Structures are given as C-alpha cells and as structure tokens.
Amino acid sequence: MNIISTIFGIVIFLNSILAIFTVFREKERDIAAIWAWLLVIIMLPGFGYIIYMFLGRKISKEKIFNIRSQERIGMEELVESQKELIESENLDVPESNYQDKTFELIQLFLNGNESVLTKGNKVKLIHDGKDKFNQLLDDISKAKDHIHVTYYIFRGDDIGTKLVKALEERAKQGVEVNVLYDPVGARVLGKHFFDTLRKYGGQAEPFFGSRFFLINLRLNYRNHRKIVVIDGKIGYTGGFNVGDDYLGLYEKMGYWRDTHLRIEGNGVKALQTRFLMDWNASAKKETIEYDNHYFPFTGLIGDTDMQIVSSGPDNEMHAIKKGFIKMISMAKESVYIQTPYFIPDEALIETLKIAIMSGIDVKLMIPNKPDHPFIYRATLSYASELVDYGAEVYIYDNGFLHSKTIVIDEEIVSVGTANFDIRSFKLNFEVNAFLYDRQLAKEQVKLYKKDITVSYLLTEEIINNYSKWELFKQQFSRLFSPIL
Template sequence: MFKKTLQLTMFLAILISIFVITKPYWENWIVGANWILGALSIFFSFSALFIGIVIFLENRHPSQTLTWFVVLAAFPLVGFFFYMMFGRNYRKKKMFDQKALTDEEAFSRFEQNRAIDDDNMKMMGDHQRLLFQLAQRLGKSPISFNTDTKVLTNGKETYTCILEALRNAEEHIHMEYYIVRHDNIGRQIRTILMEKAKQGVEVRFLYDAVGSWKLSRDYIDQLRNAGVQAVPFLPVKLPLFNNKINYRNHRKIVVIDGNVGFVGGLNIGDEYLGLNPTYGYWRDTHLMVKGEAVRSLQIIFLQDWYSMTGETLLDPNYLSPEIPSAQVYGGVQMIAGGPDHQWDIIKKLFFSMIISAKKSIWITSPYFIPDEDILNALRVAALSGIDVRLLFPARPDKKLPFYASRSYFPSLLEAGVKIYEYRKGFLHSKIIIVDNELASIGTANMDMRSFHLNFEVNAFLYRTKSTLRLVDDYIQDLEDSTPLVLESFHKRGFYYKILESTSRLLSPLL
C-alpha cells in the first residue's frame, strides 16, 4: 500500500510537471491559471512534508536525515524529484533480500569448507587475524594462502594482461563492469569476445545499465549476434518509478576459465589508458589473481548473473581453479559489499583496518567522503602518532564529490594527517595499506556511495608480494604529488570555501 501511494504520487508529479512545462503554450486560453499554479505549490509542499515523514521514520543517520530536510524545505520541487530519483531507501532490504540469501548460500556451499592452514594463520598478528575473521563472518569468504596475485599499474599493463588472458580462453569468459565505452579499447575487447564466442567459448558479459548508459546499441547487438550473452545490470526504463536506480553495480570483475581473475579500479575505456585529453595521464591500479581466491570472484560474478537472468551456474566446472605450486603467497581474501548485505561490509572492514594499525595508514582514493566513524578513526590514529597519509587527485573528474572531499581536509590536517595532491594526472586508484603488510585493493572508494549504495568487490591482502608492490607504487606516487600545508590551505579563496561547504552539506547524499 505504501509503495503504491508513492508511485501514485510520482505519477501525479510527472503529469503536473508536464502541465507546468507546457503552460506558456496554453495559458492564454485558460482562465484562472494562477489558482492552478497555487495548487501545484501546495501539492509539492505537502509532498515534501510527506517525504520528510518517510525519511524520519526510516531512522537514517542524523546527518542524512537533516540534509534531506534542508533540501526539501529549501527546494520542495527540486527536492521532490531528487528524492524520487536517488533518495528512496525504504525498500532496500526487501528489494535485495533474495539476492543476499542466495549469495550467502553459494558461499556457504563452496567456500566455508575450505581448509585453512593453521601454521599460516598463526603467522598473522592477533589484530590482523581478527580483521580476516570479521571479513569471513560478514562476507562469508575465507582467507586463502594458495593464491598468487600481481599488481597491475595503470591501463597499459592492465589491458595487456587482460587481453592476453582473453585470447587464451578455452572454456569460458565472465566479465562484469560498471562503465563500458564504445571506443578503441572497448572495440578491441568486443572483437576478442566475439571471436571466442564463435569458437565455442562461453562468454557472459554483465554491464551496469546506468554506468554504461552511453554504450551504443550497436555495440551490444554485435556481441549478441556473435553469441556473447550480454546482460545489463538493473536496467532503468522509467527512472522515477524505478526504486533501484540508486543501487549500481560498481564492480569490475574478469574471470577466465575459472583459473585467472582480475579486479580493481579500471573500467573499459580509452581514458584509462590516458587517451582522454580532458583527464590526461590516468593513474590507476588493478590486480591479477590466480588460485583459490579466483573461486570467490567467480561466485560473486555468478550470483550477480543469477540475480539478473535467473540462470544458476554454480557448477564445479566453474568453481575448481587450478592451484599454483605449493608455496606461501600470503593471505588473500575477496569480499563483496553492497546494498544486499545486512552490514556495510566494506566500510566496517576499512574501519577495522584503520583501528588495527600500529605504525602507518596509507590511503589512496579519488573520492574521499567518509562518515563520522572513518573520519574520527583517522584523526585519532594521527593524533596517536601513527603515520596517516591520504593521496588525492589535484584536479577533479566530478566536481561535487571533489569539493565535498576537500571540506574534510582542514580537520584531518589539524590532527596530523598528511595529505598529498597527485599532480601527474588524474588519480583513480582505490588503495589502503596498513603497516606495510596489510592492504585493500578493489572497486570501493572511501565514500558514502561505496559504503552504502554500490555493489563493490575488494581484495584484502596480508603479507603478499603484491602488498609490497603497492607500498613501492605509493612511494612513487608521492614523488608525483605535493603535500598540503594547513596554513596555506586555510588561505584558499572564499569562493572555494563556500563551494566546499555547500558540497559538504550534500555529502551524506553522495
């Protein structure tokens, strides 16, 4: 009943909007148009009040609730449509209950019985062991000590490895991306996928309907005509009537023959190769995975595929990766987060990493919009003498998150956090390194959207060679960055302070 009431309200709002837009064409022929506009004003005011009550009863975080109240009170018309497009949270749990249940069953069936070497677990410190236990409890994916990983720095190295692995595929290719472009690298990948499908390789291609909204119909049609199964994730036909529009699949996953996987920050597009003149050089990080942890990536993909197609593919043929030669690689754990989980998994693991630090916390994120828990944990760590660093792009690709992020800088700098602006190009890596031995790399940014709204996937690494490579890359990135100085930052223009504060006000909604 409640959902139908909201849908009816949205339908009336659309009709009224059309009525207002076309007003200049017919108002000369209708007498008494003023009372109609007055009725519209009353309607939207009552709608804003009704939405305010709904938000209040949802018991969101106080900052989110107050932000919505301000937006609805100051801009009833704009606030109404903005809420209908991006703010509805009242049925999130119910929408994804079934997906959460089937995902948990899949991980329990194939991952919970995985044998864990006690000697490997003992080499971990107590504080780090607790983190991986938390990750396993929340994400259902156990840590693996039989997984080899390789850090791929930037687009050239990443696409070279992915293209080679695609060409060598013999049984199946599973790909899942947020953004797919119909440009040079997009066409290269499409050509390989089409060739492999014609050779009899099973090719499944899942792309986010909103992130890839510019992807041409011809691109998809050619894939499908060649035998590639290309499926959009949560397609949006009538945005105002689709309460899933705000929950997007931000994952970037490639699994080939169940033996090699890729995960990280790069989507499919020429800008990730530094070929977009707007962004120039593009700094990003991806991870190649071989061994047990590929099964976790495979399950994440197969469950996303099932949620969109109803096709069950949890079969040993897909879930029996080749295990590398016996040696200690360190610990690797793949964790999926999203609105289908009871807990904000990625956020809680980031928080656990931060409070577990003994010496250092190094963060790279293109969007830094933390909640109070993360913000206070970083400030307390810095005040305690821990080396806390934040590497952030010097120029934005999205202005609102960029300026919202900068609004957090003064309090961090005052607490002793070292903030560096990357100036060689645009920085898109999503990295956390703790004590030079524990790291997270994946698709999740340090922001509210990744914590609460997007479907994400991150690899958590403990004492792997990839962790050391991430440390080396971070040090190199600092060479291409300049530190922010609190006194100088305070002297930035008044215009920027207003812009940051305004963006900060909307940060709970980002």
C-alpha cells in the first residue's frame, strides 16, 4: 500500500507540474481561463490533457495570420457607395444624424472593427423557423447570379435536404453557389452530402479545420456565424441554423424560439465581405476575388441604419462584447436581453450590476431547459446573481429559447449569432447586426413582452428553494465558465 500511495503521489505531483507548464506556456491567455484549465487537468490526470489538446490549445500564430490576412473584399467600395448615396440623396454625413450615445457606439465599431454604417436598409425581424425557411427558400429560388451560405449547424434531415436541393437547382441553372460549413456543427452530414451540388458546379468547404472533427485539434474555435447572401441584394443573419429542431420538430426541445434578420440594402455588402473573407481563409483551391457583381449598388430602400460587426479569436478587440458593454452602459431607461447561454465575464456582469443599481430596467430571458446541461447550470448561477441585484429574470416556458438579442431604450437593437457568454465573445467566430431604428427596436420590445407572457419570473423564493445539490452543480459549473 505504501508503494501504491507513493506512486500515486508522484503521478499527481508530476501531473500538476506538467499542467502548470502546459497552460502557462500559452501566452496572452485570460487569467480566469488559466485557472479553469489548471483545474480540469489537475482534477482529471491524463484525461484532462486529452480534453485540453482538443479544446484548450490556442490558435497558432500562422493560422491567425492566415485568417487576418484575408483582404476585406469590397470594404473600400462599400465606403465609397455610402458616400455616393449620401451625396445622391442629399443627406448629411452619417454621424451628423446621430447625437451623443448612438454616435459613440457607431464610432466604437468604426474604430475597433472597421464596421461601416450603412443607411436606408430594409430589415425584417423573423422569429419563427417555418417563416424563416419559407422566405429563404423562396429567395433562393429567385437567385440570378450567386448564393453564398454559412451555417454553424447543418443537418442532413428534411429541412437540410430541402435547402441543399434548392441550392442544387440554382447551381444547375448556372448560379454560383458557395457553401461554408463548420466541421463540428456539420459533423452529422454524410460524406457525400454535397456531391450533387458540386456536380452542378457549386462548392462546399469546411471552415478552419478538418472535416473529421475527431482529429481536429482546434475544436474549441468554431465558426458560429450564420450568413446567407443572395445576388448581393438580400442577406440573412441571426440565430437559426439548419435543422428540423429549428422548426420545432424535436419533441425534447419543443417550439424553437429564435430571432433572425432578412436584410435588403447596402448592409448586405458588409455580410458579403464577411463571407468572402471567411471563404478565402478556408478554401483549399478556388478563392474569390473582388467583382462588381458581388456588390451591386443599392439606394435608400428602407428606414434602418445598421452596422455589421464581427468578432473571433483572430482579433483581440472582442468587438461584439465591447458593443454590448457600451449599449448597457449608455442605456437611460431599459436593457432587454435574450440569450440561451448567460455566462458573462467580470466586465459584463459588473456593467449590468451598475445599470441595475442606477435604476435602469434590466430584464434577462433564458430558456427553461438545457441543450447543454453544464452550461445551463452556470447560466442559472449568473442569472440568480442578477436577481439578487434587482433584475427581472424570465424563464421562457414555451419550448426552447435560442434568440440572441439586446435592445436598449427602445432605440437600438442588436440581433446576431453571439450568445451572452465568454465562448461567443472570445472563442467563436461570430457576427451581429447593430440596428439604429426606433421602430424596429419597438417591434423587438413588443416581441419580448409577448415572450414574457409564456415565461415565468425567476424569484428569490425559487432560488432559495434550490436544493444543496442543485446549488453545488451551479457553483461547480460556474468554476469552468471561462472555458465553457
């Protein structure tokens, strides 16, 4: 027994030393993430290293350079088109139409993310999966020049098959079709799922890593973006992926409540630029060069001014997170947030607390069921903390809430792919639309209040009645929140 105890002690000691060496050798890692990974590796000797190998290693400098080096295709032309639009429509320069807080947010994205303010877009809020896919399939059927598609999750079920067949039909008619999918999110697709599309001249490529996710040593860095661009004139982005569950057809999850945008106007050009950059960072053979037909000029066709903002592990600016912090800090009356995962970092949780203590009406809505139990426990822990400070936290009770939105003062609204969690802010490749349109913001608030009618309030009584085991699971999950 003494020999076994000695050997065990030596193994634990060596494992701890190696854990410290392994984690600390990764430079520029967040201190909270360092402690979380140390905890994983020390608590799970051997197996912890396997988890770290797939989920913990940072992107190599070479890969970061490859992603960053992609030319911002069409960005100069987008800037010029906005200048022409301002002159042709006899408009003032964009910033002169905005005062105080809105102008500050616009400047933040312009300086930190090179996100151009585009004016006069026509934007539709979509909150039902059937409506989203019916509209999308109709738009695809009318495509004349090109269709560019990015989704994180892409299933080969009924809706996935229907979408690919629609793309095949357009490719067969000579329309350029390019599909970019995440190798982890699309891991269930058959090997030959896109063969017919390729046969008709379309292309499909995995983003950033091997299609065989079990040998992909960068599993932690996922392309969580959802982008569709049709003929450079119509764009989609938001929370819906491709799968029957997003139509509410999975009994376990029930009705799927999400939020997506259909965009017409010059804002589509920014989505196009984002897609082309991602494509060129991933394509093994054929990259895409700038061409006018990808960026058709569009005048004022609606009332929404907007910025498309992207973030990812290739950029330390964390622009979407900074945008959320700025929105919350400049709110005067209300902050309404919907998110399936609520795992804020220290800066965000403190910003929310300050808003609450300043008398701002802060509301948070999260799901009533987990699709990732570990993450959900951490979400409940952080949500309970906000309740302690006086926020209203609602538990959506009509299926599964996957909507990723924030609206302040019924003036500015953000809809996109980023959850309100550390993973979305630092590890995933994300894209959000920030919309400067009071009417659209009021519409989102109306939808939010409608969702409240099928939700229940997380009260102090509910929190106080959590069992000790439930509280332990929440606190234990929260320990790992920096790497969830």
